[in-house]
Amino acid sequence: MQLAPMDEAEAARVLGEAKARFLDDVVASGELARAAAEERTAALLAGILPEGVATPGHHFRRLRADGADVGSLWFAERLCETPPHVYVYDILVHPGCRGRGHGGAALQALEVEARSLGASQILLSVFAHNAGAIRLYERLGYEPCERGGAGMRMRKAL
Numbered sequence: 001m002q003l004a005p006m007d008e009a010e011a012a013r014v015l016g017e018a019k020a021r022f023l024d025d026v027v028a029s030g031e032l033a034r035a036a037a038e039e040r041t042a043a044l045l046a047g048i049l050p051e052g053v054a055t056p057g058h059h060f061r062r063l064r065a066d067g068a069d070v071g072s073l074w075f076a077e078r079l080c081e082t083p084p085h086v087y088v089y090d091i092l093v094h095p096g097c098r099g100r101g102h103g104g105a106a107l108q109a110l111e112v113e114a115r116s117l118g119a120s121q122i123l124l125s126v127f128a129h130n131a132g133a134i135r136l137y138e139r140l141g142y143e144p145c146e147r148g149g150a151g152m153r154m155r156k157a158l
């Protein structure tokens, strides 16, 4: 598994898709109606990515396995925080490629990169209704560290 770089146009497309999935998840969780979810997501993203996909410290990568693109990963370095960590904003394995270990392999590749950056943890958030993803994270050693609203934050110490 390689976490290959992508250009800005591709990153913008990946971001747009991640935003759409996040919106659907917020609505599916019952937390907010669509109009309110759209407003909140736009405000959240403006805060997280003030310079769009070129915001320093944010990485958009292609998941490459056996010479093919199988998905994408968006993560941020938060190395000045205590403890220094990497935060996974989005991971996607294309629907036809799921259930073959790519998601797990991508997160393990991220562990190697996060360690080399100097991070001591990986954090991510997941909706409570995303049982498949939660099982995957638990299998990889992630533990819940904060619960609230429609989901929880999980952490893996490196």
Ligand SMILES: CC(C)(COP(=O)(O)OP(=O)(O)OC[C@H]1O[C@@H](n2cnc3c(N)ncnc32)[C@H](O)[C@@H]1OP(=O)(O)O)[C@@H](O)C(=O)NCCC(=O)NCCS
Pocket: 090, 091, 092, 093, 094, 097, 098, 099, 100, 101, 102, 103, 104, 105, 125, 126, 127, 130, 131, 132, 133, 135, 136, 139
């Ligand atoms: C979550 C996701 C990245 C896992 O990728 P993957 O390549 O299928 O993961 P792996 O093959 O390494 O692990 C498969 C695990 O994911 C779970 N999974 C979730 N959705 C799945 C799907 N549609 N097909 C197959 N497995 C799925 C399986 O339950 C499996 O866990 P198990 O082996 O304990 O049953 C992928 O399902 C996905 O892109 N989902 C949509 C986006 C998403 O929910 N991202 C996470 C946001 S927090």
